[in-house]
Amino acid sequence: MSKLYRSSRRKFISNLGLAGLSIPFANTEDLITSIATKQKNMPLQKKLGIALVGLGGYASGQLAPALLQTSHCYLAGIVTGTPSKIPVWKAKYNIPDKNIYSYENYDQIKNNPDIDIIYVVLPNNMHAEYTIRGFAAGKHVICEKPMAITVADCDSMISAAKKANRFLSIGYRLHFDPYNLEMARLGTAKKYGDIKKISGGLGFKATPHQWRLQKKYAGGGPLMDLGIYVSQGMCYTTGMEPIAVTAQEGKKTDLQRFSEVEQSLTWQFEFPNGLIGYGSTSYDDDMNFLKAEAEQGIFELTAAYTYNGLKGYTPAGNMQFPLINQQAQQMDGIALSIKNNKPSIVPGEMGRRDVKYLQAIYEAMRTGKRVSIKAD
Numbered sequence: 001m002s003k004l005y006r007s008s009r010r011k012f013i014s015n016l017g018l019a020g021l022s023i024p025f026a027n028t029e030d031l032i033t034s035i036a037t038k039q040k041n042m043p044l045q046k047k048l049g050i051a052l053v054g055l056g057g058y059a060s061g062q063l064a065p066a067l068l069q070t071s072h073c074y075l076a077g078i079v080t081g082t083p084s085k086i087p088v089w090k091a092k093y094n095i096p097d098k099n100i101y102s103y104e105n106y107d108q109i110k111n112n113p114d115i116d117i118i119y120v121v122l123p124n125n126m127h128a129e130y131t132i133r134g135f136a137a138g139k140h141v142i143c144e145k146p147m148a149i150t151v152a153d154c155d156s157m158i159s160a161a162k163k164a165n166r167f168l169s170i171g172y173r174l175h176f177d178p179y180n181l182e183m184a185r186l187g188t189a190k191k192y193g194d195i196k197k198i199s200g201g202l203g204f205k206a207t208p209h210q211w212r213l214q215k216k217y218a219g220g221g222p223l224m225d226l227g228i229y230v231s232q233g234m235c236y237t238t239g240m241e242p243i244a245v246t247a248q249e250g251k252k253t254d255l256q257r258f259s260e261v262e263q264s265l266t267w268q269f270e271f272p273n274g275l276i277g278y279g280s281t282s283y284d285d286d287m288n289f290l291k292a293e294a295e296q297g298i299f300e301l302t303a304a305y306t307y308n309g310l311k312g313y314t315p316a317g318n319m320q321f322p323l324i325n326q327q328a329q330q331m332d333g334i335a336l337s338i339k340n341n342k343p344s345i346v347p348g349e350m351g352r353r354d355v356k357y358l359q360a361i362y363e364a365m366r367t368g369k370r371v372s373i374k375a376d
């Protein structure tokens with residue numbers, strides 16, 4: 001790691017809680033401690049057992065392999081509607097029969113002391129139901145992003161967590177990624193002065209899975225799936241919440257594929273100090289960046305939201321951080337907060353806030369008008 005980034009991180013750690021970092025980074029200490037792997041003083045009680053609900057691309061490609069690298073949690077169980085997947089998962093992850101569930105007997109998980117945390121990795125419209133049932137079973141829940149497809153669903157999920165007295169976290173891996181944390185640190189500490197312009201984009205030319213193109217399942221198009229990261233990036237880099245938004249739907253060149261959801265979308269967040277945040281997302285164009293143009297220079301990530309291979313630049317040089325497994329950091333960070341009975345740094349309230357922003361962007365897109373975003 002370069003000298004610059006060793007010293008900035010030390011400063012960041014020493015400035016914890018003083019840098020105007022609000023909800024998203026309220027518990028940054030745990031986070032940085034985890035990233036620095038300084039876990040010596042943490043309680044070393046048993047690893048918490050996670051059950052993955054939905055064994056699709058993300059669960060099988062990223063989360064399950066990451067759970068082989070975690071220190072505070074492990075893959076204890078699975079919930080699947082596809083029996084043919086069971087032998088493979090059993091063999092690969094050494095999962096006992098008693099920890100394997102279907103969607104039908106899922107609620108019986110309440111009787112299983114091996115499972116501490118349920119991780120919902122289903123299509124977006126199923127997040128609310130399986131999260132609420134997870135809380136009814138007395139478990140903690142991690143729910144993938146977007147938290148749900150309506151704010152009302154988010155409210156029900158938060159209420160269920162409170163009623164069960166269990167933690168709800170959203171699968172926001174970038175809150176555990178050093179490059180994105182560095183953007184937040186530089187922006188909120190005003191390292192290069194006030195930010196004069198912020199922009200971000202995430203998109204790729206892909207044939208997404210079928211459910212992602214169906215409004216009923218996905219709640220929308222690339223905004224729900226990818227644009228959510230851009231919206232978040234602009235908030236944690238500026239340390240501000242938008243007060244209004246305007247938005248424009250991109251031209252549809254593939255009317256068949258995009259009959260129900262947008263193909264691409266641009267939006268402009270208005271922040272309280274007059275700063276404008278320019279966001280874009282697409283299932284058609286390649287883009288992956290988060291760029292802050294400040295009084296004394298530009299700091300940015302190009303490849304901002306990928307699992308690895310992120311690149312960051314600042315007026316003082318290139319960012320250099322050790323390679324980490326974002327998902328392992330994220331799940332360990334969340335497990336650790338549960339063990340220590342501390343609030344999650346990626347709580348349901350943050351997921352709800354983001355769904356509220358996405359809904360405001362869609363309303364602005366539909367109406368062509370500036371839509372105010374009320375603080376809760």
Ligand code: NAD
Pocket residue numbers: 054055056057058059081082121122123124144145146171172173209211225
């Ligand atoms: P996927 O289509 O690969 O997997 C979805 C799983 O849900 C499959 O196992 C499927 O069998 C199961 N399923 C159960 N009922 C279903 C139904 N009625 N219709 C369709 N599938 C059904 O999707 P994915 O890419 O794994 O995404 C799952 C969730 O994870 C989404 O909410 C997505 O936004 C999120 N995700 C997050 C990240 C991240 O980086 N945090 C990355 C990818 C996906």
